[in-house]
Amino acid sequence: xxxxxxxxxxxxxxxxxxxxxxxxxxxxxxxxxxxxxxxxxxxxxxxxxxxxxxxxxxxxxxxxxxxxxxxxxxxxxxxxxxxxxxxxxxxxxxxxxxxxxxxxxxxxxxxxxxxxxxxxxxxxxxxxxxxxxxxxxxxxxxxxxxx
Numbered sequence: 821x822x823x824x825x826x827x828x829x830x831x832x833x834x835x836x837x838x839x840x841x842x843x844x845x846x847x848x849x850x851x852x853x854x855x856x857x858x859x860x861x862x863x864x865x866x867x868x869x870x871x872x873x874x875x876x877x878x879x880x881x882x883x884x885x886x887x888x889x890x891x892x893x894x895x896x897x898x899x900x901x902x903x904x905x906x907x908x909x910x911x912x913x914x915x916x917x918x919x920x921x922x923x924x925x926x927x928x929x930x931x932x933x934x935x936x937x938x939x940x941x942x943x944x945x946x947x948x949x950x951x952x953x954x955x956x957x958x959x960x961x962x963x964x965x966x967x
Contacts, residue, residue, distance in 0.1 A: 821962045822930040824870060827884055830927040831865050831958075835888075838920035843908060853889070860893035860949070861913050868955075878963045881932070886958065890917050891951040900950045901941070914939055914952040921956060931960040 822830075828851055836846040841863075848862035866887045873881040890913035894900045903909030918936055925934045937955035944951070 821879075822960045823962060824867070824882070824884055826930055827927065827958050827960055828865065828867055828886070830930045831886060831888075831921075831956075834924060834927060835863060835865070835917065835920050838916070838923055840916040840919040843916075844913075857891070860891055861908055862891050863913075863917065864889040864891075873959065878965070879961055880963070881959065881961050884958045884960070885937075886956050888917055888921075888954040888956060889951055890914055890954070891949060893949050895948050897948075900948060910941060910950045910952050914954060917952075917954055927958065931958045934958045 832849055832851055835841055835849050844861050844863060848859055850864050853864045853866050866889065868885040868887055870882055870884045873883045890910065892900065892908060892910055892913055894907055894909060896907065899907045899909055901909050901911055903912040921934060921936055926932070927934060935957045937957055940953045942951055942953060
């Protein structure tokens, strides 16, 4: 049985611990959106929604949705999305995030299952920053005592 804050913390911990994301320092994987970040690549894990999936007293099953933002700042326009052997593009960061989530879909036993819903690619007015938003949904249980 888990609390929503434990699910968020475990997503961040799993991203920080994954070897595929070793090119992003732990201090650049954040719980929630941050303004003024100037070091890239970085990741934000933003909680979006929580809904009750099933309730059978005293156990409640919840679905929480998160958006995982993977941001890069690459000056070479040809490498912003795809990267190369020495530069990580948006799609490289996306793949590494998905591999990290795939490594343990139960989030160290805190969740029943984690689904990767999909990805969206976006640009900002702050050239050369580009990013991907990966939507994930986590199914987990809690009791009235673990709220």
